[in-house]
Amino acid sequence: MKLNQFARLTPDLETQRQELAAIGLLGQSKTDFTRCLQIVYPKLFPEAYSPAAQQQALATVAVNEEQDLKQWLQTNPTRMTQVEFYTVALQLLGFEADTTVDLAEPIAFMEQVKLPHLDHDIETTNDFVEAIYLLLNTRTPKLVNYLDDLANRGFFKHFHKKPNFLIFNGKVQQTFNPDEVLREVVWIESDLDTDHDGKRDLLEATIFRPAVTGVGLKVPALFTANPYFHGTNDQPDLTHDAQSGLTVKTTSHTREEVTYTPDAPLDLPHQEVMGSSQRAEVYGDENGIYSLNDYFMARGFAVVYSGGVGTRGSDGFRSTGGVDETASAVAVIEWLTGQRKAFTNRTDGITIDAWWCNGSVAMTGKSYLGTLAIAAATSGVKGLKTIISEAAISSWYDYYRENGLVVAPGGFQGEDADVLAEETFSRQKQGGDYLKVKAAWQKHLAAITANQDRETGDYSAWWDERNYRNNLSHITADIVSVHGLNDWNVKPKNVIKFWEGIQDLPVAKKLFLHQGQHVYLNNILSLDFTDMMNLWLTHELLGVDNHAETLLPDVTIQDNVTPETWHTVTNFGENNPAVTTQQIPLTQLNPSADHFTDHAKAIYVANHDDPDRFEAAIIQPDSDYAESRLLLTQPTATTDLTLEGTPSIDLHLSIDQPTGILSVRLVDLGPANRFNPTPTVLERNGYQLAYDFKTDNRLEFTPSKTITAAKLISFGHINLQNQQSSYQSSVIEPGVAFDIHLELQPTHYTIPAGRQLGLIIHGADMAQTIQPDQPVTYTIDWAKSQLNLPHY
Incomplete structure (x- = not known):
């Protein structure tokens, strides 16, 4: 176990005293050493309500081999050795005596687990203040820090009577009762008419806000734009068949032709205002979906969810990433910051303000939710202070298409923009509402199907509208981006292209890259991500000068070899000064042949494979697909090699058909216990979010117990006709060689000494691309081809 920690401040002794006094643990007036210990230790058992119960709890903690803490305190000690203090401390943190830790050697264990500690005995009151302050900010095996653990057991319960924001170690504390929350629904008036009925689309929003806001306290808001919030239309017949033929393209396009031009703003009548109210008319019965949001509810933040246009309770139609979806997210922020009207119901014209919001908003969420956070940030909307976007799309073309190809994100064959639009069009769930718009929706959906163009897979103005990287210069919000380096659903290109694009913007920016797939990061045990976000949001939304923008690492990357290890660097990839790009002639990678014929589709069908089995099989040294690929290898590494950045390949090749798909893979070869692709559940419901409140699972990225070969x-992937760009098509003459340059997915990956880097070149990818029946023969000129490998 390693409890890495990056969000801990070290203030001066006087500040520590003041903060300890503010939380009620120790008065500001100086107390003699013995009395100080006798006051503080019983308070570390907030679940014990009486002095007798506290003494009973003290007796459960050992100080040494002869005395428990109750007995030891009764001796009126005048000093405490380092070993004694940390023997007690480890038990208070939740480590079990003689099973988790040897109590005779606490310091060695703390260094192994990466827990901070003082390097001297506790001999004065000041020493004890320093030691106990550090202990409160030390992580526990329950994922949270020790003060959060105390709060989860009731330490701040007395604050619930009159809650307000309390800052300790630069972070806002759990002084609000999350069960005393006002749950309400409002309808926000947008500037949109996506269902073409001549009226402004009303957007439903569900709010959870502290009850104390009802008597005047203003709080910040965490807003999650969640198209799945009110359910999805999970119908098995929504997806497309994986195409069995690759179209030969006969037309090409210019950059001007594929550039999106916004429509003129609509001139729509506003809903007539008949009055105003501060009281909502509808109870918010839908529960929140993100435990990070729930964690901050106990810290006084309001949480807002809105599905946006086309979702149940709202007007309009879905468009899968179009400008209208950006505008519907922006509209919610504008209401929260007093720039837009909302109504208590859909018909009566009674307005309601977000008078309880302090004007500071952050957006949170993963996948589509994080995508809409990026989209809203690129609008430059006032009041959006920061986004925490996880596994988010920055260009929808990079999600559903790649270099002139239709691709299947995450191996979900047949998934496409129209499929997602229909899946999230939850207005269908309300029969009466759906009857009014069914015909218009079907027409709208047919337009998405046509515009997404599964025939050519080329970039177009329709996809350009959904490329948020076009508008990065508008961003004024600070950025936190989180992504899995093994996320083949929203691939890493989406986050790294976004990260590279915001480098010169005058905003604070942080990047987290983990070894998982399409997952959240806030409940991973080895990283204090939630604590880091507490420091970040306390600064961003409450204006506390806690130096979060400089204290938190700019880039945090999880190691793929050593478990529970996170590296911090100043930048990533080509922006990292330690990284150099090596051009490796492919003649150096031991090519055994210069051609192959792609029979992958026939093998795939004969083996009754599915996308998961294909992805596992194509990279194996001994594979059923061996004759439909070329495998090249570097010599076995004698030292560790760390790849970081965006690898690419230059190939000089010919094919025997007028079109074809080329796929390239980098693989780690050699038997090893590699990380599991999804986090392991350490304890179900083991992560408590607040006192007497919700829980989440504790997770960790762990090595597999099974040895794998690759x-x-x-x-x-690339459509070989798209040699110049994703919107320009070249004519291929069978047998005539041409050049391609193909960027692979960005990565950070260490190949340890004793293993090999492998390069696989093959045709159609049965998991990720369409699945053409036509076999294609590929011939590669190794002397004119190279691999470009960023590494250090």
């Missing part, structure tokens, strides 16, 4: 590091 691991996918990165990959890329």
Whole structure:
């Protein structure tokens, strides 16, 4: 176990005293050493309500081999050795005596687990203040820090009577009762008419806000734009068949032709205002979906969810990432910051303000939710202070298409923009509402199907509208981006292209890259992500000068070899001064042949494979697909090699058909216990979010107990007619060689000494691309081809 910690401040002794006094643990007036210990230790058992119960709790903690803490305190000690203090401290943190830790050697254990500690005995009151302050800010095996653990057991319960924001160690504390929350629904008036009925679309929003806001306290808001919030239309017949033929393209396009031009703003009548109210008319019966949001509810933050246009309770139609979806997220922020009207119901014209909001908003969420956070940030909307976007799309073309190809994100064959639009069009769940718009919706959906263009897979103005990277210069919000380096659903290109694009913007920016797939990061035990976000949001939304923008690492990357290890660097990839790009001629990678014929589709069908089995099989040294690929290898590494950045390949090749798909994979070869692709559940419901409140699972990225022969590091695909760009098509003459340059997915990956880097070149990817029946023969000129490998 390693409890890495990056969000801990070290203030001066006087500040520590003041903060300890503010939380009621120790008065500001100086107390003699013995009395100080006798006051503080009983308070560390907030679940014990009486002095007798506290003494009973003290007796459960050992100080040494002869005395428990109750007995030891009764001796009126005048000093405490380092070993004694940390023997007690480890038990208070939740480590079990003689099973988790040897109490005779607490310091060695703390250093192993990466827990901070003083390097001297506790001999004065000041020493004890310093030691106990550090202990409160030390992580526990329950994922949270020790003060949060105390709060989860009732330490701040007395604050619930009159809650307000309390800052300790630069972070806002759990002084609000999350069960005393006002749950309400409002309808926000937008500037949109996506269902073409001549009226402004009303957007439903569900709010959870502290009850104390009803008597005047203003609080910040965490807003999650969640198209799944009110359910989805999970119908098995929504997806497309994986195409069995690759179209030969006969037309090409210019950059001007594929550039999106916004429509003129609509001139729509506003809903007539008949009065105003501070009281909502509808109870918010839908529960929140993100435990990070729930964690901050106990710290006084309001939480807002809105599905946006086309979701149950709202007007309009879904468009999968179009400008209208950005505008519907922006509209919610504008209401929260007093720039837009909302109503208590859909018909009566009674307005309601977010008078309880302090004007500071952050957006949170993963996948589509994080995507809409990026979209809203690129609008430059006033009041959006920061976003925490996880596994988010920055260009929808990079999600559903790649270099002139239709691709299947995450191996979900047949998934596409129209499928997602229909899946999230939850207005269908309300029969009466759906009857009014069914015909218009079907027409709208047909337009999405046509515009997404599964025939050519080329970039177009329709996809350009959904490329948020076009508008990065508008961003004024600070940025936290989180992504899995093994996320083949929303691939890493989406976050790294976004990260590279915001480098010169005058905003604070942080990047987290983990070894998982499409997952949240806030309940991973080895990283204090929630604490880091507490420091961040306390600064961003409450204006506390806690130096979060400089204290938190700019880039935090999880190691793929050593478990529970996180590296911090100043930047990533080509922006990291330690990284150099090596051009490796492919003649150096031991090519055994210069051609292959792609029979992957026939093998796939004969083996009754599915996308998961194909992805596992294509990278194996001994594979059923061996004759439909070329495998090249570097010599076995004698030292560790760390890849970081965006690998690419230059190939000089020919094919025997007028079109074809080329796929390239980088793989780690050699038997090893590699990380599991999804986090392991350490304890179900083991992560408590507040006192007497919700829980989440505690997770960790762990090595597999099974030895595997190979691991996918990165990959890329290209339609060979798109040699110049994703919107320009070239004519291929069978047998005539041409050049391509293909960027693979960005990565950070260490190949340890004793293993090999492998390069696989093959045709159609049965998991990620369409699945053409036509076999294609590929011939590669190794002397004119190279691999470009960023590494250090």
